[in-house]
Amino acid sequence: MADIPGDGKLRVDWVPAIANINAPTLSELNAGIRISQWMTADGFVGFRPETADVSTSGIESTFDTNVNGRRSFSGTMLRFRKQSGSDVVYTTMTPDATGFVVERRSLAAPTAYASGQPVKVFPVMCGETAWIDPEPNTSERFEVPLKMTDQPALRAVVA
Template structure:
């Protein structure tokens, strides 16, 4: 079997907070690069993007067999982020967009793009995942030695999550 290459995740993930997306199954380049879009990739800690999906199983037991069969059931998507929080520091004015944007109760679309260098601009046909969310309360991460000031926040999923959808070029 030939060796199968892999793509490192370090430096190859972009995470955007997008205020509005008309069709989450086909977000446009304009929507993902327009006014109001906040790139929070560099605010997130290395383990600070926790977007998870799970699917329940529906058991399908039959009188005629000793096996229990399954069918796919409801899906559950959860989101939580941990990010650098520069509140009250010398960096608050120009480097605190994650904390200032993810105000409790605010609505956003978390858009992730993986497998492409972070520096690469969003282009049509790239695959992204779109998570419509409402920000929960901000929780301070306890201070610890050799660390930075961080905030954790649950993001409540408010609509259908679209995984690996192509970015559309049309506005």
Template sequence: MAATPINASVRYYRRGTTKVIWAPTVANKSAPSRSEINAGTALEGETGAMGGWQTTSGTVPTPALGSRFTPVVGGEITAADSSLTFWASKDGDDVRTLLQREDTGFIIWMDEGDVEGQTMDVYPVTVTSQAKVRELDAAAQIMAQFAITSEPAENVTIPAA
């Protein structure tokens, strides 16, 4: 008997689908309420680039004198340095008024859209900088950098609207 194949994915294009929310307050990162999500600010309309926003797990070797093989066990969980890059506004009325250095809150990623029953990732963060991206032949941008302050809640069910 052959092994059962993995479910076939319904592939999608991220642009126009993914939602990114800045929520200043979330009582329980493992179960944000619809009112907490709605009280946030949708960022995807001004987001031009993103970096990080993923967790990784380290390993710890567990050698034993009785074997030349060194097995490993799961170790620390870390999050990559993360950022969102936004379009700058010539009048200064842009992300700089929303995400200021040392602001704390949550970045919520709804990769498949804000769809009840789908999943989201909730990252507790502190804004660490608002770097102005200066390039000769590109539109002006502001890169907001974030410190992820505790383990993100991943694959959390999106509540009903």
């Protein structure tokens, strides 16, 4: 099998409503906004799960053993380039807005969703927009911190 280059193959959408996060429908996904087109190259931050350790070692143990504990995400945020005129991301992803971040990989980002495609669905709430400090030779940028409001579906499939 051949490797899949990742460049241009990460699509991220902001979707206002999904009834079943394990099987989002085409109509739900098409009601969303493809926000990855405005994200910076390093703009998909903290969407890697962390698994805590639960110690199973006893007082007589001579080796530390563990099993999986709680899973969590930390530092999740999206980073964007500010758009002139009506900036859809800036006006949509406002503090306390709730919705779903949908991640799809391995296909060209502009490719339309189709039944059977694997996706990840993250139920989130937006935090306060944070402007990134200005620096030379770059566009204006801002970050939207995200809080997970429920357990995400990391192996969802488009219905």
